Amino acid sequence: MTGRTLVTGVIGSDTHIVGNRILTMALEAAGYRVVSLGALTPAEEFVRAAIETAADAILVSSLYGQGELDCRGFRDRCVEAGIGDILLYVGGNLVVGKQPWPEVEKRFTDMGFDRAFPPGTRTDEVIDILARDFGARAEPVRSAS
Amino acid sequence: MTGRTLVTGVIGSDTHIVGNRILTMALEAAGYRVVSLGALTPAEEFVRAAIETAADAILVSSLYGQGELDCRGFRDRCVEAGIGDILLYVGGNLVVGKQPWPEVEKRFTDMGFDRAFPPGTRTDEVIDILARDFGARAEPVRSAS
Amino acid sequence: MPGTVASLDPNPPTLPLSDAAIPGDLFARMRRDNLARWPTGARVDVEEAAAFHKTLPAHKRLPAVLRRAVAEGRCLTQPRGGFATLAMQTELMRTLDRDGMADIVPTTTDSYTRNEQFVQAQRGVEESERLGRSMLNGFPLVNYGVDACRALIAGIEKPAIVLSGTAMPKLTAEIGYAGGYTGYLGSGIAYTVSYTKETTIEEGIRNYQYVDRLAALYQEHGVELHRRQPGFLTGTIIPPSIAIMTCVLDLLLAARQGVRHYGLELGQCLHLVQDAAAIRACRELCQEYLARFGYTDVFTPVTSLHWMGAWPADEAQAAALIGYGGTLAAVGGASSVTTKSTHEAIGIPTPQANAEGLRTTRMAIHVSYGVRLDGLPAHEFEVDLIKREVRAVVDRVLEMGDGDVAVGTVRAFAAGVMDIPWSPNRQVKSRVLPARDADGCIRILDAGDMPIPRDVMEIHEEKLRRRAERERVPFDHQLAVGSVYELSEPLSRLMPAMVA
Amino acid sequence: MPGTVASLDPNPPTLPLSDAAIPGDLFARMRRDNLARWPTGARVDVEEAAAFHKTLPAHKRLPAVLRRAVAEGRCLTQPRGGFATLAMQTELMRTLDRDGMADIVPTTTDSYTRNEQFVQAQRGVEESERLGRSMLNGFPLVNYGVDACRALIAGIEKPAIVLSGTAMPKLTAEIGYAGGYTGYLGSGIAYTVSYTKETTIEEGIRNYQYVDRLAALYQEHGVELHRRQPGFLTGTIIPPSIAIMTCVLDLLLAARQGVRHYGLELGQCLHLVQDAAAIRACRELCQEYLARFGYTDVFTPVTSLHWMGAWPADEAQAAALIGYGGTLAAVGGASSVTTKSTHEAIGIPTPQANAEGLRTTRMAIHVSYGVRLDGLPAHEFEVDLIKREVRAVVDRVLEMGDGDVAVGTVRAFAAGVMDIPWSPNRQVKSRVLPARDADGCIRILDAGDMPIPRDVMEIHEEKLRRRAERERVPFDHQLAVGSVYELSEPLSRLMPAMVA
Numbered sequence A, B: 001m002t003g004r005t006l007v008t009g010v011i012g013s014d015t016h017i018v019g020n021r022i023l024t025m026a027l028e029a030a031g032y033r034v035v036s037l038g039a040l041t042p043a044e045e046f047v048r049a050a051i052e053t054a055a056d057a058i059l060v061s062s063l064y065g066q067g068e069l070d071c072r073g074f075r076d077r078c079v080e081a082g083i084g085d086i087l088l089y090v091g092g093n094l095v096v097g098k099q100p101w102p103e104v105e106k107r108f109t110d111m112g113f114d115r116a117f118p119p120g121t122r123t124d125e126v127i128d129i130l131a132r133d134f135g136a137r138a139e140p141v142r143s144a145s
Numbered sequence C, D: 001m002p003g004t005v006a007s008l009d010p011n012p013p014t015l016p017l018s019d020a021a022i023p024g025d026l027f028a029r030m031r032r033d034n035l036a037r038w039p040t041g042a043r044v045d046v047e048e049a050a051a052f053h054k055t056l057p058a059h060k061r062l063p064a065v066l067r068r069a070v071a072e073g074r075c076l077t078q079p080r081g082g083f084a085t086l087a088m089q090t091e092l093m094r095t096l097d098r099d100g101m102a103d104i105v106p107t108t109t110d111s112y113t114r115n116e117q118f119v120q121a122q123r124g125v126e127e128s129e130r131l132g133r134s135m136l137n138g139f140p141l142v143n144y145g146v147d148a149c150r151a152l153i154a155g156i157e158k159p160a161i162v163l164s165g166t167a168m169p170k171l172t173a174e175i176g177y178a179g180g181y182t183g184y185l186g187s188g189i190a191y192t193v194s195y196t197k198e199t200t201i202e203e204g205i206r207n208y209q210y211v212d213r214l215a216a217l218y219q220e221h222g223v224e225l226h227r228r229q230p231g232f233l234t235g236t237i238i239p240p241s242i243a244i245m246t247c248v249l250d251l252l253l254a255a256r257q258g259v260r261h262y263g264l265e266l267g268q269c270l271h272l273v274q275d276a277a278a279i280r281a282c283r284e285l286c287q288e289y290l291a292r293f294g295y296t297d298v299f300t301p302v303t304s305l306h307w308m309g310a311w312p313a314d315e316a317q318a319a320a321l322i323g324y325g326g327t328l329a330a331v332g333g334a335s336s337v338t339t340k341s342t343h344e345a346i347g348i349p350t351p352q353a354n355a356e357g358l359r360t361t362r363m364a365i366h367v368s369y370g371v372r373l374d375g376l377p378a379h380e381f382e383v384d385l386i387k388r389e390v391r392a393v394v395d396r397v398l399e400m401g402d403g404d405v406a407v408g409t410v411r412a413f414a415a416g417v418m419d420i421p422w423s424p425n426r427q428v429k430s431r432v433l434p435a436r437d438a439d440g441c442i443r444i445l446d447a448g449d450m451p452i453p454r455d456v457m458e459i460h461e462e463k464l465r466r467r468a469e470r471e472r473v474p475f476d477h478q479l480a481v482g483s484v485y486e487l488s489e490p491l492s493r494l495m496p497a498m499v500a
Ligand code: B12
Pocket: A013, A014, A015, A016, A017, A018, A019, A020, A022, A023, A059, A060, A061, A062, A063, A064, A065, A066, A089, A090, A091, A092, A093, A094, A095, A096, A097, A098, A117, A118, A119, A120, A121, A122, A123, A126, C080, C108, C111, C114, C137, C138, C165, C194, C195, C233, C234, C235, C236, C308, C309, C310, C311, C312, C343, C344, C345, C346, C347, C348, C349, C422, C423, C424, C484, C485
């Protein structure tokens, strides 16, 4: 067990649950405690769940293309809720259509996500990077509420 | 019968006979007398045949990509042989690889061909344009030697 | 949910759930309430709309076009496609019609519209106009309303269909049909289990009973409309039998409301034999159950859908699935095929890429030259296997409802007798787990609580065990997860160079 | 012909034509004369080359790779490809190996080299260097010589094959094999009838007896090499039986020279059932005739070739033929498939487009999952039909030669007993005319003087008449011409929108 808690879910009106579920399973297997909100999850629910479970990171999935609208102001919500420094990832097919990845990535990091992941990202990679980011932050492990 | 004589053939070391044969059949059906030299025909044979048969036009096929080398100096040969004003067409897959057609066309008209035809040209179109070009030239019909 | 329109209860809770046709007077009340939920609803008038439909030429009427395709043994092509603004949608539909030669032109709605979040959809339109690119994954048909739909229909020379993956179809169906669309995709079981999280199966069924009853109402006005069932479900490693169980149940529910022109959609397994078997079994089982319920006049064309699972990012690799998708549909004898593009793994395709997918598919259909696999031993084996699975479960569902399809379905999902792989819906157990076997067929690794006959499950298990052995991996649920990714893997993993 | 090297007669006219193996001492003299025809010939030394081949790892040796593919039931991929300069060719072969994942990497020679016009080929190299683009349609392998070949082989991690459509193969084969190529495509009958105008069948056979004998010489030095027959012929509406007749005859000629690893290539008809039947019939008939001649140890893998006739210019449409080409090869059980690209109708593909064609094909092979059609009634019917046609003609050819394959073949062509559609060769009657029938199969419209059994011809005729009737066109030779164009037509003609 890593002692870390993560919140996962698919934001907005998005039903694409498969990748999110597989990611969740992989994160659990990697030793995380995962609070899985499932498909069709409003932004505020992510934040609420993160506070309630004293989560260390929120991993937002968005596949259906409208993530660019759904994710706006996500970091601000966290700041308002008092968890402004929480690690925020977003991944999936983040925008409508085939657009150059560097531009898309920038749009989401500008929104305050620490990292954005392109279509088809594999779970191993997520787990590696997550471990590195937690390592770099070298924060003490929070305890669940 | 149009009273016109045409020479057809596939130039150089090119064995692609199918399109040339179908073109020849269509030209005959359209009333031309066609002297068909077949595949693998050196440039000088076209000129010789045109002189011998008092042809009104030479239709050179080149499919295999090396036409750009084989066709160089074709008009000059005609001029030297005394049939410098003969109508000259070339058609097929004239160069190696997919290249912008306007450039290819220019290369061949610069060599002295009256017209160059892109890959996949249909026989109906050739017959139409030929009739128009003969009409425009309004030359008296030559008689065979 | 913000922007959700739910102020009026559109299902007056007067009648208990059943598969009976909604009585005319009650339906009139339901429609009034429904249409009052958003301003554009006021424009809908079935009499006027029926008159409009009667002005459409036959080649723009999907029911006629599909009947003719079946009569001539043709396989029609249809893409998906929707963008946020009317201008973008107009251009898209024209491109699909002309450059793509689509036989059926789609209007996919955006996901806010699907969830009846029309306020958010409106913001999406505005943002799209501001940024000059579509910020919505489809066309907000309700926000634009009936006359915009008719303008879209006027711009094409083919029949059009509304694609709106949702369990809340009542306004899109009203506006779409009134707007001149002659087909509407969606059903109570299939979409509820694959597109929603909290919606109950009962709610989903009731909502689509409304849509089916609406189609029947048009029929009463002399206008035949096409309804269609999305048996592709979650698109994720769906065994043919599970798809077909939902086809049969949704079909019976529709027939009870008076629908007589009902298409069934099957996502491709990507296996030449299994897909052909699935299409044949679906067609035969649908008519078999219709006959059991006394219906002999329901037209049930089958549509095959290009691979609905995860796609490879490499466009050259994706092109193979597109062409093959045409082959599978045509060789299977499907009446139409729903196409994808080489952009599938990344995002909604440009109109051009979408049109290219259509043309590749069309050429593949052409060169399939009507080849059929009937008589091939492996094919007959699969048809038989699928039928045994479907009959075992559907018969059990009908028993559980004491003959009422709606009631039986709700109880069956609660008991796990009906189950759907990878469902996002909390009412679905989603314990059933499929995986691809050593021969490339989709099999059931774990049936959960579905009453698949034991001898049939032994066949599935044996074939999956062979795969596990061949690949030296454990025979466990990882096989199912691996199958989800499998076809999106790069060729270097799918088919590495041979080591001589 | 200018630039043609013909000063020394490479066939000392000592022995009359026969299918007997060329005696060792005579062959040594023939080789000496042949190698003296162009400066790079001097570098060839079979002992040294055999030693070089022995240093190649198994995965770079085509005979081993093909044996393994057959053992594992795999279908390998191979493109075509050649450019004028060593630098361009190096880059091309690496791209095909890496980006294309080609299992077999080709070197196509240019058409001057094929016609032994090495002076012209040299000019082509110089022009290409000057203009910075390839002015030749292939790599001038003889001009570059043995060490350049070895450099190309060193740059890839796959086996390499020489593709040199020619009836004059003797220098390219010497230099190719000595240069480390482990396969050489070409045969006396097939290439003479489809790539030459004046060359006699006898000359062609003699030239390839040399190449076959050369492969046997390497075998004597402990090095197995792959030889291959281009049964695709003129690539233009070739009925399977006519292709297979040439396969059997060329194979017997090769076996008589000592070849034991001989591939057969069949161009695709683009019909799922007919192509599978062709591949099976080819494999079985080859072994049947080998057995009749007492050979039980000749390895005869079959290669299927992407559509060899005229292609559509639309790349989306062409993509369907590429993917389908993988399907047809794999479902037919071919050991390898030779691929084309979306550029086919226009020109030699860029390395990238070529690699994409390979990947699309590879993915199509992957998803074919080993499906086979054996047992399908239509398939068994086609296998039987093909076998009856091949046996009737080949048996007649053998009779005409009093058991000598070479003599029989020459006489059979003279009599029109063997005939090839659309041949440019003056020695071939080319009276036989095939066309595509109503079911999409290639049939024989007019057999010319070929002794196809009457009852078989009735089947062909009936099927073609049905097409003529369906399309309301006369039953005449125009059907054959139409078939030549057919698949290059735009989709708007091939499969117009349905008129409902
Ligand atoms: C299966 C599928 C569906 C199924 C979903 C079933 C379900 N309930 O889950 C169904 C058929 C229902 C469906 C519906 C729709 N879909 Co869909 N669907 C797909 C498809 C084919 C595969 C998705 C999938 O399951 N992949 C497999 C999993 C394992 O991979 P994954 O989802 O990518 O997740 C992995 C990674 O992305 C990563 N990841 C995911 N989330 C996160 C988060 C973080 C923080 C990190 C680090 C990593 C990460 O880890 C996962 C595991 O490796 C994709 C296209 C594709 N990829 O091939 C389209 C696709 C996602 N769908 C799309 C669309 C538009 C729709 C629809 C709107 C219908 C339509 N217009 O066609 C509806 C939307 C319904 C709704 N309201 O949401 C589009 C989105 C377009 C865009 N972004 O531009 C896609 C890309 C197809 C396309 N090119 O048009 N779909």
